[in-house]
Amino acid sequence: MNAPTADQVSEALTNTQTSLSLIWTLCAAFLVMFMQAGFALLESGLTRAKNVAHTMGMNFLVYPIGALGYWAVGFALQMGGSSAPASLGADPRPVSEISVTVLEKSWGIFGAHGFFLDQPTPAVATLFIFQMVFMSAAITIPTGAMTERWRFKAFAAFSLLMSMFVYPVYANWVWGGGWLSALGKQLGLGHGHLDFAGSSVVHMTGGLTALIGAKVLGPRHGKFTPAGEPVGIPGHSVVLTVLGTFVLAFGWFGFNAGSTLSAMDTRFSVVALNTLLASAAGAVTATFYVWHRFERPDVTWMCNGMLAGLVAITGPCAFVSTHAALLIGAVAGVLVVLAALFIEGTLKIDDPVGASAVHLASGTWGIVALGLFANGSFGDGANGVPGAVRGALYGDVGQLWASLIGIVANLVYVGSCSALCLWLVDRLFNNRVSLHAELRGLDLPEMGIEGYSPEYRAPARRRAPPELE
Amino acid sequence: MNAPTADQVSEALTNTQTSLSLIWTLCAAFLVMFMQAGFALLESGLTRAKNVAHTMGMNFLVYPIGALGYWAVGFALQMGGSSAPASLGADPRPVSEISVTVLEKSWGIFGAHGFFLDQPTPAVATLFIFQMVFMSAAITIPTGAMTERWRFKAFAAFSLLMSMFVYPVYANWVWGGGWLSALGKQLGLGHGHLDFAGSSVVHMTGGLTALIGAKVLGPRHGKFTPAGEPVGIPGHSVVLTVLGTFVLAFGWFGFNAGSTLSAMDTRFSVVALNTLLASAAGAVTATFYVWHRFERPDVTWMCNGMLAGLVAITGPCAFVSTHAALLIGAVAGVLVVLAALFIEGTLKIDDPVGASAVHLASGTWGIVALGLFANGSFGDGANGVPGAVRGALYGDVGQLWASLIGIVANLVYVGSCSALCLWLVDRLFNNRVSLHAELRGLDLPEMGIEGYSPEYRAPARRRAPPELE
């Protein structure tokens, strides 16, 4: 073998970098996929034992149903107008080449190619997996707010619609080259609406749909007194709630740090640190705020505080300083408590697991925070705009405006599209179970199986044959 | 320091690629190791609370016992006739150099060097870990089918034998340079028997042993009416079942994508996508088939459907198109239901968790599917045969024949060897617990501890000292 030339080595190095970026992105995607288990555990812990098969069933089936819906339609709508990130490798058939946007790319509304994806390149396959599990997280969120009374058939149909239409279109606007990402280049509003890992795309979408869904379904039987006072309905297992939160916090490292989509962009380390510290700050402020206000360090609120910190830092994580990350998390930890009390006490909406407070309120705060605290240390060239990203406090008020437009667009589009889909599903299948099923628990009527066998709940010794005791 | 030459850079790059491949393979192995927890949860959820310490105990101890048995004997039998993959690095002491096959390599039956492995190179250490956790998954599978009545001592002895002899020999035939892998080079049957990540090596082996074990043990007391009709014995926790399935699906990405054993082979992205979509298809078809047939979307079947899709795609995942992966998963989701009904209703074999349906039926289907749907897009040079791998539908009927020979070889060797080991263990320790222990639950008689304390199952308030209430 002849000595290799610098050219040959350079090419081999590029391939190595591609492999590394694919591996980084895939491993992150696997972690995000595992968050499905976290959502299932969190929600089940916060609901009653009589509905646990139903809650677990929704959190389980949402993943395969969403995968198929996203494969058939969603991915094309979302990414069918853009190319796979260059970091994922020179790609003989990138998304961009098999697809064009239906509108001018710079004002794109949705992509139109890549339906029923077949035989993608490694780069596109990786991008698909990564985007799919993000979508899956978003469409899981409503199951928490709508649990204990949502008909399983309606859930399944709605989740399919959400994976195909609701989520992908807004995601296209932000991550697929759509119009929100072009606000900077076209209108000079900073770098356009930025959302590093999904405070708006994933969490506001999921949280807003959760809020609307909970409103549409109405409160659970007994949730409000005749006078309209909310009644506490405790979940059945703190163990599941805490375990679910840990699983989510674990997967969130993939969620945020993996969103560099490139192994060569070492900003992922800073992202991971900001994620860690914001989650800690959220958990601590929520704990102590609740401890002070209600005189008990309720474990449920510790968990929701950590999740609120995570949701809030998701959007700005790459753009802000360590100290700002701590502030963002700390504010989120208090905000989530206030939001939950407002939703329950003032709006009279029954969200059993607090999904809308955690995801909608904190997600919105995260996007605002990006528009305020982005400190010019990252994001040079993002969305085609030269220079690093600066928020209003660092001199670029346009960036804050772009954030606000992104928020309004989410509220308008996701709000109306989710409401439409919920209405459609209600017409087809009825969204709400019968009062009989609700009182009895949804497990047998809806799923045909008890979440916990009666044998498990009653002491074993009573059922053993007497002669054996 | 002088400027580096291209040669020096090239060498450093090779080292970097080696590191990356080791890291990729190790991370995948860690994920596969975590699947042990998934099996434990899945099986425990599907069995009764009175046996949960026993079921968890088996799923736990199988991992360390198997590790030691495989370290002492199994690894040498399996890999002691082959070398570590080149991608894992230039290795000053590869397996191949410390070992020779006892027979002609091209018709190898088992390896014979590497017993009681000591101080391996990084490449061999990594290969050992990766192969060990695969073996561990295989020998965990029978515990599900044999639970609620298997004597713990017999389980421990059988698992040791399986890790030492049953699994490694068949694995040698397919992955260790043995005769099944040589069917292509020697007889011109395609590329010989191929199994990318273990539909036959892991899942058929585990599933067949599970079926035989369940048959040998006989059904649980009360499983069949005197007239022979099967009676449903529900498991005690859907939460554990769903959580276990998620853990398995999470780990499966390591199982399949990691099986490239090389970070430079970016086919792992396609493998991950096929794995994801087949699992989704399996879950969805199983759910809707059961929903239609039994008029309820039983969560247990959702889970087994996803697992069936995963098992089926495990063998062909690298060789087939996206659409074929979806088809393979979709068929597996229905097949697993039919297989379980057949095993229970016709064969009258009591497999409490459906392990034989999930692993044997779907594993067999996966190997057949490889022989049918391999589309010539991957596998150039596999098993020493030039050209990509094509199944019967893509012009190479020989590949299907190799698959079928691989299946028959598994049934004959694993079937007889497992039956022999079960017989031996029965002679030594008795396989089945007493009726007394079975009725009472195996936890106290076999493990000396209740899986759930009585305090946990009965309401707490009853046992608190009255003066404190």
Place this chain on the structure above:
Amino acid sequence: MNAPTADQVSEALTNTQTSLSLIWTLCAAFLVMFMQAGFALLESGLTRAKNVAHTMGMNFLVYPIGALGYWAVGFALQMGGSSAPASLGADPRPVSEISVTVLEKSWGIFGAHGFFLDQPTPAVATLFIFQMVFMSAAITIPTGAMTERWRFKAFAAFSLLMSMFVYPVYANWVWGGGWLSALGKQLGLGHGHLDFAGSSVVHMTGGLTALIGAKVLGPRHGKFTPAGEPVGIPGHSVVLTVLGTFVLAFGWFGFNAGSTLSAMDTRFSVVALNTLLASAAGAVTATFYVWHRFERPDVTWMCNGMLAGLVAITGPCAFVSTHAALLIGAVAGVLVVLAALFIEGTLKIDDPVGASAVHLASGTWGIVALGLFANGSFGDGANGVPGAVRGALYGDVGQLWASLIGIVANLVYVGSCSALCLWLVDRLFNNRVSLHAELRGLDLPEMGIEGYSPEYRAPARRRAPPELE
């Protein structure tokens, strides 16, 4: 574009290696972070259902509280006198440049820069995350020994102190360039006190604090008969115990293998293998020793045996042969049983989960084992001493002396500092809950919430409205 020169390619390769090392270290850190869930599950499973919200709450909150305390103070004390490992990348602002040790570096006691870390480089951010999660594991350990009677407020305050002062100072001595690491260079005692991944830094620190805490709190009501005989108080869920152990064993691969802090040091493969085999040996010897001694294969002991093997191999994992790793694990599996019986039966200390036996006894054994079995195959240049690391059995008795000094230093410093902090916290908040709360269970009195809702524990059918049955 001109052809790249070898120089340019070399620089790009260095960047790639940096990325790879950062990714390797981060992924390992994520796995270690997930061990928090493992500790929570393990401890909760081993305690009673009436205290489960309290136990989960401690294991949860320790993570965010510790993160903030470590960010504010601990990291600076630990690493503020050293630089980020070169493998993590050329760093324009390494820890070393923003910090100096207060004493001569070679005899450092603690670092003094890096408080309230802001905007670190990727290398420092990664180092922070990795070190933080190790610290978090250490301060979680005492919650197990002190559970079922520790006031939540006192726990929170103590954990903060431990993350800020107790852990970081000893960690500085070993990993931050402190005096224990200089014993070799300064006094010629081998390579100084070595601890590859934390048998002393993490596990002895946590285990010793656990032992002291359990002693200070006193035994649970009813743990000892008036005659001083220990009474078994079974935990409430073997499922949680086993699951927690699996999660810990999974995360431990990151704990040990990730401690290379470099992707280019392929010793991580050997580390992973030694970790796996020592854990298996510990589980198996503990199982069979207990089975033989108490005539039952208690699942709890299987788990603690595996953990003991893991703790023991953590320190020496990179320095010893495969066979030595097996021996180290095997000894640990028996030792942990003897230690637990000694702590309970002779010292009359009530450690509900066996944390001090697992972490202190096995951790100490691991450090001794390093001093005995290090075989000269690794560690050239460690702590600034040329030549590979050899233990007493391989010719360097000084290495054993360094180990013993490291052990004594841990016992003295951590012992006194923990005791002081516990005393301080007791003055401020009272360490122990009231007898009323202890008998009733700590969940409602301390946390304001039941770990399991009453509805969950009692059979569902009793509470359904009669007309619906």
